[in-house]
Amino acid sequence: MQMAMGKEKRQRAIKKNLVAWCFLLPFLYFFVNFLLYPILKGIHLSLYDSTLGGSQSFARLSNYIAMFQDKNFWNSMFNTLFFVVISTPTIVLVGFIFAMFINSKLKGTIFIRACLFSPYVLSMSVVTGLWIFIFQPYTGLVTQMTAKLGVGEMYWLNTKWLVWLAILITTVWWTVGFNMVLFLAGLQDIPDEIYEAARIDGANSRQILFRITIPMLKDTITLVILLQTIASFKLFGQTYLMAGGGPGTHTKTIVHYIYETGFTNRKMGYAAALSFAFFVVVFLVTLLQNKLLGSKEE
Amino acid sequence: MRKKGLWKKLTALGLAASMVLAMGACGKKETPAETPAETPATSEGETASEGSEAPASEGKTKITFWSPFSGGDGDIMTAMVDEFNAQSETTEVEFMIFKSEEYYTKLLAAITSDSAPTLAISHATRIKEYVTDGLLEPLDELATTTNVDWTEFTETLQQVSQVDGTHYCMPLDTHLLLMHFNVDDFEKLGLLEADGTVQVPRGEEEFFKFFEGIRDQLDAGRMPLSGTSMNGLPMYLWYTLLTQYGGDVCDADGTTATLDTEENKKALSVIMRMVDEEIWPKNQKNGAELFTGNIAVATINGDWAVPTFEGTDGLNFVSMPFPQFTDKDSVYADSHTMVLPVNKNKTDAERASAMEFMTWMTNHTEMWAQAGHIPSKTAVIESDAFKNLPYRSLYAESAKYAKTYPQICGVAGLTEMSYRELAAMIAGEQDVDTTAANMQKEFQEILDSYNK
Structure with a gap:
């Protein structure tokens, strides 16, 4: 009895989370692609000696x-x-x-x-x-x-x-x-x-x-x-x-x-x-x- | 609970702060009247992208063409592209206009991501830097298909269109610094020649005597010369004087800056004499406006300002070559040219179409001359179509001694540096010697960064 209740509770929680994720996804897609990725890429780039449109070489710090x-x-x-x-x-x-x-x-x-x-x-x-x-x-x-x-x-x-x-x-x-x-x-x-x-x-x-x-x-x-x-x-x-x-x-x-x-x-x-x-x-x-x-x- | 709240707060903070990085450089630069690439009147130049209006017909090769021309320049260029599209049976050009201040950034970004247009406008002085990084296609082989005769271009342009003997661009024009005079005022001053021109006598002392005489006759609140005291104009004036006094920015192989020199100090002190004597009063924000608004009787501005002055009601003016301070004729100039940016996806058919278009354009620059610029080909300069345009033939001959920056990498950095140093000097923040020393140090650093 108790186990069944626990299972039901978990299912409900998953369902609730799923709905939340569906609402979050469109935002997350843009956030990750157009904000998070460029930021990480920028940090990565900061370790390089890089010319816009030219050469690029690793430069440590x-x-x-x-x-x-x-x-x-x-x-x-x-x-x-x-x-x-x-x-x-x-x-x-x-x-x-x-x-x-x-x-x-x-x-x-x-x-x-x-x-x-x-x-x-x-x-x-x-x-x-x-x-x-x-x-x-x-x-x-x-x-x-x-x-x-x-x-x-x-x-x-x-x-x-x-x-x-x-x-x-x-x-x-x-x-x-x-x-x-x-x-x-x-x-x-x-x-x-x-x-x-x-x-x-x-x-x-x-x-x-x-x-x-x-x-x-x-x-x-x-x-x-x-x-x-x-x-x-x-x-x-x-x-x-x-x-x-x-x-x-x-x-x-x-x-x-x-x-x-x-x-x-x-x-x-x-x-x-x-x-x-x-x-x-x-x-x-x-x-x-x-x-x-x-x-x-x- | 407390901990969770803190975590939430931190996340929110992180998100907020990360926006700083993402939205960093988002300013817009207003079009200053002295930017050659466009018409001064537009203060809010929204990114306009205009497709040419000719209907696309089947079988034509479609190519794309990018430019930084807005306002009047953009209208004239659009009309030229439309005319070409109507005439050509093989090529259809799609014309795109970008804001000039972000143009080169966009172009570079497009080249690095293989989405560059088939052809694009570039200033001649930028070619060397792009060629060094392998961003432009050589044109010589392609040019044989349309029988391009490079010697038809003016001598200066023949030189600036090639890097180490290879052609990389086809010039449309020479654009250069001029002096414009209010005809009504000069008539009253008794300084108007019989042919309706104004002749400033050659020589430094003669120049000052001429303009000091004008200054002393003017009512309070008026000035002899206007010209914006920041951005491009001080640099055009400075390079004109520097080269007239026999100097240049660097040595022949572009490795050593030559700005802490007597020639440069001379050029800078002549500028300061103009400022201090109130011939060219300091800290002007919009030189063109002071001229059209009847505050200044003459103005220093490029040929690109001519259409604006022509469009000003009640302004009678004449545009003349920039005065010469020494025996060595020289004036600051640059050239709008057409280039083929590197793009892996470009086909030979597109290349052929691009060459057809460039050849047509350089043969029809009498249309482009409406924007005030001097045509790139001697034959066009001598054509009736060009000669019939007002003012142009009065100053066209200065193209013969036009002086562009030497072919080096780092012209963008040099430009930015000289804008800053000259504006600070004119505002009275630093003297001539400091300015020359700063210019030398900063330009040497720029050169070094390209010559590692």
């Missing part, structure tokens, strides 16, 4: 050794980390403030929400094209405004550090809408009763924000920070199109350097090694972040 001595690698890694540090808090904070504003249910917020989100649907080249138009010297909008104030030409896109500000503004404008929507979804999940109870208990709006809203948004905040960090690490288009990685190599990011190494100079093996190193850095940073943000939960 020489790509990695060269990488640690490569000034350009460290420079572009620094630039990337710099952007992560300045952009992640800014975009998360601005996204949160926008979401709070829209969630306040004032008149006209639907229109404002659409305005704030719409840049996100534009493509990279349109966004950068627009902001180049705004920041460019001689004829740009910013120049014409500062000229009226008596400030001379500032060359936003050609001056060290100022160029980062221009890129940060562009990136915030472009991507903040996405974070805003995530925060908004999180805010709307917080039941009104909690706010009501808090107000009855005499909590002021500051207390409500720090004791209710932010703790209840914990998971959303963790997610947004994680996604934003990864997005910031991948910075390429804005710096490449708006400043060409310049002045000099001041805004050359690691993805830019990988692209240049692999596709301009055709050193695929070295580019693969750089990519893997980049992967490790992002992985470690996300792990660390998850640990820091996750531990407060308990």
